[in-house]
Amino acid sequence: MIADSLRSWLDYLKQSDRVATVERTVSPKFELAAVAKHLDGKKAVTFKRVEGYDMPVVVGIVANRRWIAEACQTDEYELIHKFTNAAANPLPCRHVEGHEAPVKEHVITQSIDLLKALPIPVHHEHDSGSYITAGLLIVRDPKTRKQNVAIHRLQVSGPDKLGVLLLPRHTNHLFKQAEAQGEALECAIVIGADPITMLTSQASTPFGVDELEISSALRGSPLPLVRCETVDVDVPANAEIVIEGRILPNVRAPEGPFGEFPKYYGPQSDKEVIQVSAITHRNEAMFHTIIPAGYEHLWLGGIPREASLYETIRQTVPTVKGVHMTPGGTCRYHAVVSIRKTQDGQGKNVVFAAFANSFDIKHVVVVDEDVDIFNPEEVEWAIATRFQAEGDLVLVHGTQGSKLDPSTHDGVGSKMGLDCTVPLDSEGFRYKRIRIPGYEDVSLEDYGL
Structure with missing residues (x-):
């Protein structure tokens, strides 16, 4: 296994130049965290010499969603399905x-x-x-x-x-x-x-x-x-x-x-x-530390929440395709959900199912399955072109939220859902996405680029 232990996982990351090694002595107070933060999500870091200690410190071993999928020997899209199956069938x-x-x-x-x-x-x-x-x-x-x-x-x-x-x-x-x-x-x-x-x-x-x-x-x-x-x-x-x-x-x-x-x-x-x-x-x-609010912190909490959220939504909308707790929403507060829409109103049902799954969830964006939920630009495009607040906005006040969200009143606040799915009765060409034939087959190396 590539992730049988912390050591085997670090060896695997080193093979693809995903571990930075710091040889100079660093202070465990602030300096270590400051250096690691600069590489957050890009490389894991091993600090060989920590002032006052003989023991090295490692940071950021799973600070990237793709790395976690690799450790589980799957890809980003199948990760939550594999996780959900393991949770349902403990060994x-x-x-x-x-x-x-x-x-x-x-x-x-x-x-x-x-x-x-x-x-x-x-x-x-x-x-x-x-x-x-x-x-x-x-x-x-x-x-x-x-x-x-x-x-x-x-x-x-x-x-x-x-x-x-x-x-x-x-x-x-x-x-x-x-x-x-x-x-x-x-x-x-x-x-x-x-x-x-x-x-x-x-x-x-x-x-x-x-x-x-x-x-x-x-x-x-x-x-x-x-x-x-x-x-x-x-x-x-x-x-x-x-x-x-x-x-x-x-x-x-x-x-x-x-x-x-x-x-x-x-x-x-x-x-x-x-x-x-x-x-x-x-x-x-080796001593492992997680930089609080860094990607390692967020993804370790976010992916299991995605698995739980997927299962909750699936009970209401069986055609759910994927869920993503976004890092910008601290992998706790913001959820993006893709569905294969078969009935009008499903987008709003997804919003309420997400709110019921976790009181931490504050904002939910529901999109069609053609939108890449892991691409923030794609999600923003769906909001920009498939959403009208007059009929597609869900707003609920006085709900329980996270007490660590400073914008709430001791954890009580508002929640919002955006249904960005295409209406089923829309004229076919109106929401037709543009595409260039052959784009996917182009290799820039063939053109000397």
């Missing part, structure tokens, strides 16, 4: 012993100091400190033994403590159950996982579905897992680093501000706290 993982797991080559259980052990960056000007941004937080349901995987922002708040933002989703549900019993929730934070497991960690699934089993299905072979040293959690055996710990009951501490995906800061508030009990890592381990 059990394969357990290995500790001596078989590279991530167990070094085990630290005493005198833990996160900032001495790991080159955890400070990314933005007003971030409250060093943040782990590419850590897969894994917890186990003690009743079903199923695990849940998600990415949560993690602030270093002490030598062996992390502040964690738990949104009202599955990890938070399991923690609340444990806290109600006065118990901590055991967890593991995986840093430097393979890109497929990074992607499946963001799957929108019913409670009780193990995202690591979705990774197995998407890979086409069981993901090897190993049991942690100090907690009852299984982690990818080929990961670079694992931080083990417990989310403490009835303990809260200040966390934030932190630069988030909408390119604004999430404010400071009291959040849950993780007490770290161990760190394990590979020989010559």
Whole structure:
């Protein structure tokens, strides 16, 4: 597999000159993020020398939608279909012993100091400190033994403590159950996982579905897992680093501000706290960080949302052809949907289905299947020539939205849909797209160009 581990994926990217290597020493405070941001979406970056550390840092390993499709051994158009199929048909993982797991080559259980052990960056000007941004937080349901995987922002708040933002989703549900019993929730934070497991960690699934089993299905072979040293959690055996710990009951501490995906800061508030009990890592381990609001951040969250959105719309309009959560809309707020229109009114039905899929979705553009939804110029052309606000606009006020959208009133705002599909009763030549015969067959090399 080209994406069996972070290392094999980096080797694959290097073969096509998609990895930049920085040899000079960089500061983990701002400088590392600043350099990586200049290459965002163009190349992954390996920082060989980070001031104060022997461990290199890698950034941007899946900062391009096409790269993610390659890692999943498909193309951009089939990516969400392959992802959806894997989510619907999880495959059990394969357990290995500790001596078989590279991530167990070094085990630290005493005198833990996160900032001495790991080159955890400070990314933005007003971030409250060093943040782990590419850590897969894994917890186990003690009743079903199923695990849940998600990415949560993690602030270093002490030598062996992390502040964690738990949104009202599955990890938070399991923690609340444990806290109600006065118990901590055991967890593991995986840093430097393979890109497929990074992607499946963001799957929108019913409670009780193990995202690591979705990774197995998407890979086409069981993901090897190993049991942690100090907690009852299984982690990818080929990961670079694992931080083990417990989310403490009835303990809260200040966390934030932190630069988030909408390119604004999430404010400071009291959040849950993780007490770290161990760190394990590979020989010559690499630390993976995600630049918040960069393409890697956006695409990892956006593609699983596309898969979920596609399935929701398909229940209402079976002829949906494709969906795209655009990077300009932070891969959360803006959706472009293409359909093969068979009945009038379907475009508006798509809009309402999209709103129902996720409260984050704010603006929806619906186009015909001849429009390339991944080409912003094509989408804008459809808006310009196939949309009239008088009859094609859907506007809904007072809806729940994202609290990280500063234009809302504490998360409450308006949503808008644009039906840019061609009317079925239109005269055929009126919307006939111009074309030059033979254009697709021209090779400029044949003309000396």
